[in-house]
Amino acid sequence: MDTEMLIGAGFETGTEAEEDILNPKTGETILHLPEAGSDQIDRAVGAAEKAFASWSRTTPAQRSNYLLRIADRIEAEADTFSALEALNCGKPVNAVKNDEIPAIVDCYRFFAGAVRCIPGNAAGEYLPGHTSMIRRDPIGIVASIAPWNYPL
Incomplete structure (x- = not known):
């Protein structure tokens, strides 16, 4: 199984200790997942900052298209994702395929x-014939740990 990380435009194997990913039902190791090193994290953040300049200028249609392509790919690879998630979570593969996959695609x-x-609140008219709006635009990248386990 491919476990490399995307850093910039390339894929890399983690340089730190491997974490064992276990099947909770059997206790068997599914795979060994190398963790990212500090240097890799720094380079990933740098690559994200560099990409932000061009990404922030994409149109809503372009962003929408990227998200739709991800949804289509997940749907096309539903059997693979379902098998992996079933192993990782110890749940029936049909529950993943018929519940989680449709939910994540949705x-x-x-x-x-x-x-x-595009959201925006009217802020009043300051010049005759012109409506002012409040826009909230992204200003940079964020690193976070998201405690997300459903769907997928």
């Missing part, structure tokens, strides 16, 4: 539509 498709709806 999330991507929902946000693909939402990204095309």
Whole structure:
């Protein structure tokens, strides 16, 4: 199984100790996942900062298209994702395929539509014939640990 990390435009294997990923049902090791080293994390953040300049200029249609492509790919690879998630979570493969896969695909498709709806609050008219709006635009990258386990 490919476990490399995307850093910039390339894939790399983690340089730190491997973490054993266990099947909770059997206790067997599914795979050994090398963790990222500090240098790799720094380079990933640097690559994200560099990419932000061009990404922030993409149109809503372009962003929507990327999200739809991810949804389509997950749907096309549903059997593979279902088998891996079943091993990783100890749940029946059919529960993953019939519950989680449709839910995650729906999330991507929902946000693909939402990204095309540019939000803004009317802030009043300061010049005759012109409406001012408050826009909230991204200003940079974020690193976070997201305690997310459903769907997928």
